[in-house]
Amino acid sequence: MHEFLTGIFFWFAITVCLVGMLVRFVLYFRGLSWQLDRVAYKAHPKAGMKGAFRSIYKWLIPYGTYGWRTQPFMAAAFFGFHIGAVVVPLFLSAHNIFLENKVGFSLFTLNAGVADFLTWLAVVCAFFLILRRIVLPEVRILTTLYDYFILFIALAPFLTGLTARYHVGDYSFWLNLHIFCGELLLIAIPFTKMSHVFLFFASRAQLGMDFGIKRGGMKGTKMAW
């Protein structure tokens, strides 16, 4: 089982994730229509790019946008969860040892204490993200089983990573389950809302261009509509 999960299934998962996201990126930008969106994307590349970078950058900063500031507590939970969700998978020492053996390169690695802290932070904050969907009526009314499914597949690698990390019970069982859950998440990325890991940048860029060009970004210039 371990050989299968770290061999052919690992390559399958990583290929589906990367190729799938490349396709979705191309489809996203090919799907834009300046006539339907009423945004002159190509006519004003400079204002467009400025708006795109501004939007991505502002949304990545905690409390950088009105959107984040209107819900300060939930914004903290989102950032707490996402710091762990992005940093731990990429920079965990165990992951990079695995990567080094598999593909011959590795990234900067976190020390064990920081990795544990960020993992626990992600798990605790995820608890509040789940609570948000149950407790707040304005979120509950929009929530379907699919949203819980997404939270479940996003959280499973963290929970199983921790049980493996602390050697709870049978280590090889938890490690294999962890690797399987991580790979399921990678496979789910191109096909579900988890595509936001990459498409966040595409949709923020597009909306940023809209604001940079049309909605006030070029105020005071003689822009031809």
Ligand code: HEM
């Ligand atoms: C795709 C293949 C993956 C492999 C082969 C893998 C492998 C491992 C290994 C060997 C450990 C160390 C267990 C120990 O301490 O003994 C670990 C821990 C962990 N992994 Fe993964 N992993 C994978 C995917 C993921 C993904 C996608 C995520 C998150 C989205 C993730 C999150 C974690 C976390 C949170 C820990 C525990 C961190 C801590 O030490 O506190 N892993 N993983």
Ligand code: HEM
């Ligand atoms: C660069 C990477 C990422 C960015 C920029 C990003 C950004 C976002 C944003 C803007 C939201 C919506 C917040 C809102 O509703 O107000 C969100 C939700 C979410 N993200 Fe990410 N994300 C990233 C990576 C990840 C990763 C790696 C995971 C999981 C391992 C993840 C799991 C989730 C989940 C589960 C939700 C939905 C929570 C809910 O049920 O409301 N994200 N993300």
